[in-house]
Amino acid sequence: MKDLYLIYKNLTRNKLRLFLTCFAIFIAFFLYGLLGALKGAFDAGIELSADDRLIVVNKINFTQPLPLAYFNKVKAIEGVKDVSHANWFGAYFQDQRRPMVGMAVDPETYLQVYSELQLDEASLQRWFNDRQGMIVGEAMATTYGWKVGDRVPISSNIFSQADGSHTWDMVVSGIFTAEDKQLDTNYLLFHYKYFIETQTFGSDWIGWMVLTTDDPALNEQVAKAIDALFANSSSETETSTEKAFNKAFIEQIGSIGFILTSVVMAAFFTILLIVGNAMFLAIRERTREIAVMKTLGFTATRVFRLVLSESILLSLLGGLSGILVAYYTLEAVTSIPQIRSILPNLLLSKEIFLQALAYMLGLGLITGFVPAFRAMRLNTVQALTRG
Amino acid sequence: MNDQVLFELKGISKSFVKGKQEISIFKNLNMSINKGDFLAIMGPSGSGKTTLLNMLGGVDQPTKGDLLFGGDNISRYSESKLAQWRADHVGFIFQFYNLMPMLTAARNVELPLLLKNLNRSQRKKSIETALKLVGLEERAKHIPAELSGGQQQRVAIARAIVSDPDILLCDEPTGDLDRKTAVEILEILQLLNSEFNKTLVMVTHDPEAAKYASQTLHLDKGEFVEQELAV
Ligand SMILES: Nc1ncnc2c1ncn2[C@@H]1O[C@H](COP(=O)(O)OP(=O)(O)O)[C@@H](O)[C@H]1O
Ligand SMILES: [Mg+2]
Numbered sequence A: 001m002k003d004l005y006l007i008y009k010n011l012t013r014n015k016l017r018l019f020l021t022c023f024a025i026f027i028a029f030f031l032y033g034l035l036g037a038l039k040g041a042f043d044a045g046i047e048l049s050a051d052d053r054l055i056v057v058n059k060i061n062f063t064q065p066l067p068l069a070y071f072n073k074v075k076a077i078e079g080v081k082d083v084s085h086a087n088w089f090g091a092y093f094q095d096q097r098r099p100m101v102g103m104a105v106d107p108e109t110y111l112q113v114y115s116e117l118q119l120d121e122a123s124l125q126r127w128f129n130d131r132q133g134m135i136v137g138e139a140m141a142t143t144y145g146w147k148v149g150d151r152v153p154i155s156s157n158i159f160s161q162a163d164g165s166h167t168w169d170m171v172v173s174g175i176f177t178a179e180d181k182q183l184d185t186n187y188l189l190f191h192y193k194y195f196i197e198t199q200t201f202g203s204d205w206i207g208w209m210v211l212t213t214d215d216p217a218l219n220e221q222v223a224k225a226i227d228a229l230f231a232n233s234s235s236e237t238e239t240s241t242e243k244a245f246n247k248a249f250i251e252q253i254g255s256i257g258f259i260l261t262s263v264v265m266a267a268f269f270t271i272l273l274i275v276g277n278a279m280f281l282a283i284r285e286r287t288r289e290i291a292v293m294k295t296l297g298f299t300a301t302r303v304f305r306l307v308l309s310e311s312i313l314l315s316l317l318g319g320l321s322g323i324l325v326a327y328y329t330l331e332a333v334t335s336i337p338q339i340r341s342i343l344p345n346l347l348l349s350k351e352i353f354l355q356a357l358a359y360m361l362g363l364g365l366i367t368g369f370v371p372a373f374r375a376m377r378l379n380t381v382q383a384l385t386r387g
Numbered sequence B: 001m002n003d004q005v006l007f008e009l010k011g012i013s014k015s016f017v018k019g020k021q022e023i024s025i026f027k028n029l030n031m032s033i034n035k036g037d038f039l040a041i042m043g044p045s046g047s048g049k050t051t052l053l054n055m056l057g058g059v060d061q062p063t064k065g066d067l068l069f070g071g072d073n074i075s076r077y078s079e080s081k082l083a084q085w086r087a088d089h090v091g092f093i094f095q096f097y098n099l100m101p102m103l104t105a106a107r108n109v110e111l112p113l114l115l116k117n118l119n120r121s122q123r124k125k126s127i128e129t130a131l132k133l134v135g136l137e138e139r140a141k142h143i144p145a146e147l148s149g150g151q152q153q154r155v156a157i158a159r160a161i162v163s164d165p166d167i168l169l170c171d172e173p174t175g176d177l178d179r180k181t182a183v184e185i186l187e188i189l190q191l192l193n194s195e196f197n198k199t200l201v202m203v204t205h206d207p208e209a210a211k212y213a214s215q216t217l218h219l220d221k222g223e224f225v226e227q228e229l230a231v
Helices: A004-011 A015-048 A069-075 A107-113 A121-129 A138-144 A192-198 A216-229 A242-253 A255-285 A287-296 A300-334 A337-342 A350-377 A380-386 B049-056 B079-089 B105-115 B120-133 B149-161 B179-194
Strands: A053-058 A080-088 A099-105 A133-137 A151-156 A167-178 A187-191 A208-213 A237-241 B005-018 B021-034 B038-042 B064-069 B090-093 B167-171 B199-203 B215-220 B223-225
Touching: A004 A300, A004 B105, A015 A255, A015 A300, A015 A350, A053 A216, A053 A242, A069 A080, A069 A208, A069 A216, A080 A107, A080 A192, A099 A192, A107 A121, A107 A187, A107 A208, A121 A133, A121 A167, A133 A138, A138 A167, A138 A337, A167 A192, A187 A192, A208 A216, A216 A237, A237 A242, A255 A287, A255 A300, A255 A350, A287 A300, A287 A380, A287 B079, A287 B105, A300 A337, A300 A350, A300 B079, B005 B049, B021 B049, B021 B199, B021 B223, B038 B049, B038 B179, B049 B167, B049 B199, B079 B090, B079 B105, B090 B149, B105 B120, B105 B149, B120 B149, B149 B179, B167 B179, B179 B199
Parallel strands: A099 A187, A133 A167, B038 B199, B038 B215, B090 B167, B167 B199
Antiparallel strands: A053 A208, A053 A237, A080 A099, A080 A208, A133 A187, A151 A167, B005 B021, B005 B064, B215 B223
16 A cells, blocks of 8 residues: 555654554553453353353252262253263362362263363373372463372362371373363362262262253253252252353352443543544644645545544554553463462453454544545645635 | 647636625636646736636636646546546646645655556656756755755655646746745746646746746736736
8 A cells, every 4th residue: 555654654743642642542442451351251250151051059058068869860851961060179289378279070971061171082091090180271280380190289178088188189180271262271170089088078979060951942941850859858959050150159240340341431432532633633734735635636535545544543553552561461460370360261362352453443433534524525725725 | 749739728717606796707718728838827816827727737627618638628527537637647836835744855756656556666766857857866855844945846846747747737836935046946847848848837926937938828807918018
């Protein structure tokens, strides 16, 4: 594009104005990047939980146990595809003040239900065959610097062994990843058998069950069947979708999403006014020059494009630098392990970036349209004689 | 070759509507300009000199009448076709130079070439030639603010001739310059006419400037009048 130099020169002719306008856009998109990532981190748990997974917990409270016998009973219910169970371990590594997510699970069925977890075949076999084996999410392995084959003592702040020890010896069998980068991999999974046979709380109990159905349309029916089956027993159940379960869990911070959206919208409208005004003034100052260009033979549409390109370039300049700085800020923040353990999904996703890009283009188009239109319609004769 | 008609104005009328009044500037104006002419147009302020020049350059349209350029009626052209026509055939030189303040002399001269299908090196060559012709090649990298009025006008002339137009339209090109600088500019214009066979139409109210032209027309109240004595 031959006009690019011209656009660039026009854009940079008033350095102070360029800086101030760019800075306003920069701040807005910096905030957009940060807040978007924050909102994404809160939402991730809800959004990424599969809607067709059902979770079965004790009706009294989800921290109350269920009998292991329920597992086979649920498996037999019509419409249930795969079912697995898990126990919350209350895990930590060396430092009790740094709790981490660790669950005792039935390996084979758990990986059937959570099919999005990726683990190579060798690791899989190692884990299945090693009673003390555990698999660790990539995020957690990175945080603690664990590699396959490492012997790691994992402690529990809930359970103890017969000798009074709170610590279990485990071996890293494999490191799993998730197909979707936003999926939380900041947890570890180990054998239910190892757990249940060594802890002193009781035998043959599980924390909760998770299952998939043959068809999401069957979910409600299956959930009712499960709860009906255990009604009036000593441990009644409550079955809901994983999404609903997680949502209830995160509901307390749910309104944060609304606040974030409001802040971002307010910032966007503010820069719309700032940038719109700056562009309007910049083009009005150049009325005579635009008239000269049209006299030289630049067509009205070309002049329109020139002005619009300038405002889009301005938006991209401020916006992209804002997003870039937000990205590196988030990288720095999430390199702190404490923050990563609270908000494992705090990252500037491709989705946020593309949304921001769309907003930048929108900003450029909206703020550039009126000046570009005026430049296009400018009466050359009047503009030349008046100046 | 020299008496080949380039421009023909046939029954041109031009009027403006000001409020509820219609102000007529030209009524049934006829004239023709031959290839290679150097025409000076003089006349009192407000007599319509600029308006005439604007119509010749296709920036302003007559209210009535035909403007024939090489036989084509350009008053019938659409706005975008007219813009293309200007880029191809017309060079403009203004009283106040009208250069882009943020562009260097070379980049200012380049502007009309952006409207042509030329690559960077072709453009560079044309720019060099044009700047050399006006004697400003060593100022190519300077922005207008770093140049004197005469130098700026020379850049403007280079911009006007860089795409090799058929006709140069000059609206009081020396109106803002001192005598010595004005002479320099006029000599360049004369050179363009005599050596490069460019057709020039120059509006001026300076009789000394008009002497450089091969023919002078006097415009008064929208009509060409005979001047008894050239002063
Ligand atoms: N856009 C316009 N609207 C109304 N009147 C105009 C316009 N442009 C020029 N005029 C009038 O037309 C007359 C001729 O103007 P102009 O061609 O600029 O004269 P000159 O260049 O000879 O001084 C003047 O009286 C001027 O006021
Ligand atoms: Mg005038």
